[in-house]
C-alpha cells in the first residue's frame with residue numbers, strides 16, 4: 001500500500017487525545033458531550049478496582065476476540081463483540097459457546113448478567129459509539145510465509161469512517177513490524193483533518209487452554225503507541241489488571257510479540273534436538289531438561305521433548321518473521337533451524353514406530369488427542385493431524401480420541417467416544433496431545449483392549465519411573481522421545497534405534 005504523507009508530517013505522529021490520568025482533565029473528557037448525546041447507557045462509571053468504565057468494540061470474535069471481550073467486560077467495561085460470522089454471533093446470543101476454553105463460559109455468563117457484554121454482526125454501531133476498538137482478526141500465513149493481512153486491512157478500511165474523532169484503534173492481532181505505522185498513515189490520509197484517531201498495538205500473549213487466566217493475570221501487558229495519550233487510554237482499559245505494563249513504540253510492540261513466540265518455539269525445537277541426541281546416546285532428556293531448566297537464565301518452560309509445536313500461532317508467526325526479515329535482507333538462520341527441527345518431529349515418531357513394528361500397513365493405531373495442545377478444541381496445524389495422515393499414508397488403520405474434538409470430517413479418521421474404545425484391537429496407543437486424562441488411564445483395562453501392548457508417549461507426559469512399574473505389572477511396552485524405552489524384559493533400557 002502506498003502511503004502518501006502530508007508535507008512535513010512524521011510517519012508516526014498522532015494527534016492529542018486529551019490529558020492523561022494524572023492530570024485534571026480525564027482522558028475521555030473531550031468526548032463526554034458526544035457520549036451524553038448518545039444516551040449514556042452506563043450502569044455505573046467504574047470498573048473493578050475503581051477505574052473508568054469505557055465503551056469497547058472488539059472486531060473478530062475468535063479465540064482471542066471472545067476472550068478479550070469477555071475479560072474486558074468482566075473487568076467492568078461495556079463491550080460489544082463483533083464478527084462477520086452470523087452463526088457464531090447467533091450461538092453467542094443464544095447462550096451457546098462457539099469454542100471450548102476453560103473458565104470462559106463462566107466469565108461470559110457473569111459479564112452478560114451484569115449487562116456488560118453484547119454481540120453483534122454490525123460493526124458500525126459498535127465502533128461509532130466506542131472509546132476504543134480492538135481488532136482481533138486472524139492473520140494467517142500466505143503461501144510465501146508472509147502474514148496474510150487482507151482480512152485485517154479489510155476491517156481497517158471498513159471501520160475507519162466510523163471511528164469517533166477521538167477514537168483509539170487497537171490492533172491486537174499479531175502483525176509484522178511496520179503494519180501499525182501503515183495503518184496510522186492510512187487513517188491520517190483517509191480521515192478528515194479534524195480527526196484525532198490514534199492507533200495502538202497491544203499484542204496478546206494468552207495461551208489457548210489457559211486463556212482466561214493468561215488474560216487476567218499476564219506476565220506483562222505491552223502498550224505500543226506513538227503518543228502518550230494513546231498510552232494513557234490503554235492504561236485506563238487495563239487499569240484493573242496489576243501486571244507489569246510496558247510502554248513502547250508500535251514497531252517495538254509488534255516485534256516483542258513475534259520475537260517472544262519465535263523464542264518459545266526455538267526452546268521447544270532445542271529440547272527436541274537434544275532429545276534426539278539422548279535417544280542416540282541412550283540418555284534421558286528428562287534429567288537433561290531438568291538440569292538445564294533450573295538455571296534461571298534458561299528456565300524450565302518449553303523444554304519438554306515431544307511431537308513439536310503446532311497451533312495457529314507459533315508456526316505462522318515464525319514463518320512471518322522469517323519472511324519479514326528476508327525482505328530486509330536479514331537471515332533468520334536460528335528460526336529456519338527451529339522450523340526444520342519441528343517439521344521433522346512426526347518423521348522421528350514414524351521412524352520409531354517402524355523400528356518396533358516394521359511395516360505399518362497392517363497395524364492399528366489409537367491416537368490420543370487431536371487438538372494442538374490440551375484444554376482447547378483448536379486443531380489448527382496440530383501435530384496429531386499430521387501423524388494421523390502419515391500413518392494412513394503408510395497404510396495403517398487409525399482411530400482417534402480427543403476429549404473435546406468430537407467431529408472432524410475433513411480428517412477421514414474414525415473417532416472413538418472414549419480412550420478405551422479408541423484402543424480396541426490396536427497395536428499401539430500414541431499420546432500426541434498431553435491431555436491430563438491420558439495420565440490417568442487404567443493401564444490394565446487398556447492392555448486388555450489392545451492387540452499389542454505398546455504405548456507411545458509422544459509428549460513425554462507420563463513419568464518414566466511410574467511407567468516402568470505399569471509395564472512390569474501389566475506387560476506393557478512404553479516408548480517416548482529422548483528416553484530409554486521400557487519393556488517387561490528390559491525395564492530401564494532398550495534402544496529402539498539400534
Ligand SMILES: NC(=O)c1ccc[n+]([C@@H]2O[C@H](COP(=O)([O-])OP(=O)(O)OC[C@H]3O[C@@H](n4cnc5c(N)ncnc54)[C@H](O)[C@@H]3O)[C@@H](O)[C@H]2O)c1
Nearest residue numbers: 060061062063064083084085136137138139173174204208
Ligand atoms: N489463538 C491464540 O492463541 C492467539 C494468541 C495470541 C495472539 N493471537 C493472534 O490473534 C489474532 C486472532 O487469532 P484467533 O486465534 O483469535 O483467530 P480466529 O480465527 O479464532 O478468530 C478470528 C475471527 O475474526 C472473524 N472475522 C474475520 N473477518 C472479519 C471481519 N471482517 N469482521 C469481523 N470479524 C471477522 C472470524 O469470523 C473469526 O471469528 C491472530 O493474529 C493471532 O495470531 C492468537
